[in-house]
Amino acid sequence: MATEKALAAKxxxxxxxxxGVGKTTSTVNIGAGLSRLGARVLLIDLDPQANLTAAVGQNAGGRCIADLFQGGLTWEELLARINDNSLAVVPSSVRLASAExxxxxxxxxxxxxxxxxxxxSDRFDFILIDCPPALxxxxxxxxxxxxxxxxxxxxxxxSLQGVSGIAEVIRVIGKRFNPGLDITGILINRFDRRKSLHREVQQRLKERFDSxxxxxxVRDNVAVAEAPGYGLDIFTYRPDSVGAKDYQAVCQEFIRRCSRQ
Ligand SMILES: Nc1ncnc2c1ncn2[C@@H]1O[C@H](COP(=O)(O)OP(=O)(O)OP(=O)(O)O)[C@@H](O)[C@H]1O
Ligand SMILES: [Mg+2]
Known part of the structure; x- marks a missing residue:
């Protein structure tokens, strides 16, 4: 594995x-934001909970990435276009739970x-993979x-302890299978700068994980929580919300970070 060349898409x-930390929320909204900036984006739902699939308005009961792994479906049959712009999704379902x-x-x-x-991968600029809450x-x-x-x-x-553990897993997996693997970024979600606890955790994360x-x-924002109920990303659901503003800026920083890696 280690000698295989990197995929064409970031x-x-x-x-x-x-x-519940915002993995799915961030995948959907960063993916939507990147596609609005003109990038070709593929979202992969790799969680049997299929929250991302539902959040982009797809039916979890039908096609599933497990069918691709098992050879039952081709990419053409599996890929769902979310809208006319350049966003596509690979849905998941509870059937993925037995993959292991x-x-x-x-x-x-x-x-x-x-x-x-x-x-x-050469059809896309970015591929974002939404993972389940387990390693x-x-x-x-x-x-x-x-x-x-x-x-x-x-x-x-x-979270400080959790991130340290994950950084170690990334190091071990990288060393064994994927030497180019690196942390693109640690994104603090539901942040309230008025709360000293939040500022202190941010400070400690920066001390330990630096740049x-x-x-x-991303601030806590009710529109961010409501949007998936309508199968919409934050930019479509409430373009004027603080959630849209935050995720717009996250997308710009995400692109800068990816271009440095
Ligand atoms: N910035 C935010 N403001 C308000 N609600 C949020 C925000 N971020 C996430 N949420 C809400 O918090 C809940 C958990 O978010 P999400 O599903 O994205 O987490 P997750 O890490 O993917 O969870 P899981 O580990 O179960 O897959 C959801 O109901 C979501 O709408
Ligand atoms: Mg999730």
């Missing part, structure tokens, strides 16, 4: 083993996603396929 795994068991005896199973993505088979597949990692975190003290921490944060 491929970023969105990970955190802690649940299904592929238990397959050699190089950690490279399954990377192998499949190699066939389509198991699916997240490892994302880390082997990716060249960067986006780590959304909440401004809580326990890997995004300068831009």
């Amino acid at each position: 491929t970023v795994a969105v990970i955190n083993q802690k649940g 068991v299904d592929f238990a005896t397959v050699p190089s199973r950690e490279g399954l996603l990377r192998k499949h993505l190699a066939a389509v 198991g088979f699916l997240t490892i597949n994302a880390l082997v396929a990716a060249s960067g990692v986006l780590l959304p975190v909440l401004p809580e003290f326990l 890997r921490v995004f300068e831009q944060t």
Whole structure:
């Protein structure tokens, strides 16, 4: 695996083993923001919860990335265009939950996603992979396929410990399977600069992870929480919201960070 060349598209795994930190929210809104800036973007739902699939208004009961892994569907059958601009999604469903068991005896199973993505990566500028809240088979597949990692975190003290653990996993997976792998950025979500706890956690993250921490944060914003209920990204749902403003700036910083990696 280690000698394979990088995928044509900038491929970023969105990970955190802690649940509910904003992985799916950030994948959807950064993906939508990048596509509005003219990039060709592929979103991959690699979580059996299929939250991303629902958040972009797709039906989780139908096609599923598990069908690609099992050889039952081709890319053409699987890819769903979200709208007329350059955003596409690979849906997930609860059927993906058994992938770890299904592929238990397959050699190089950690490279399954990377192998499949190699066939389509030149059609996209960015591929964003929304991972489940666990560091198991699916997240490892994302880390082997990716060249960067986006780590959304909440401004809580326990996040500091969590990020250190994840950084170690990234180092180990990188060394073993994917030497080019690096942290694109740690994104603090639901940040309130009026709260000293939030500022202190931000400060400690910067002390420990330096420039890997995004300068831009995302504020708590009800429109961000409402948008997936309508199958919409924040820019379509409430273009004037603080959520749209924050994610717009996150996208610009994301592009700058990717171009440096
Ligand atoms: N900035 C925000 N403002 C308001 N609500 C938010 C914000 N970010 C995320 N949320 C809400 O918090 C909840 C968790 O977010 P999300 O589903 O993106 O987390 P996740 O890390 O993908 O969770 P999981 O680990 O279960 O996949 C969702 O209901 C989402 O709408
Ligand atoms: Mg999620």
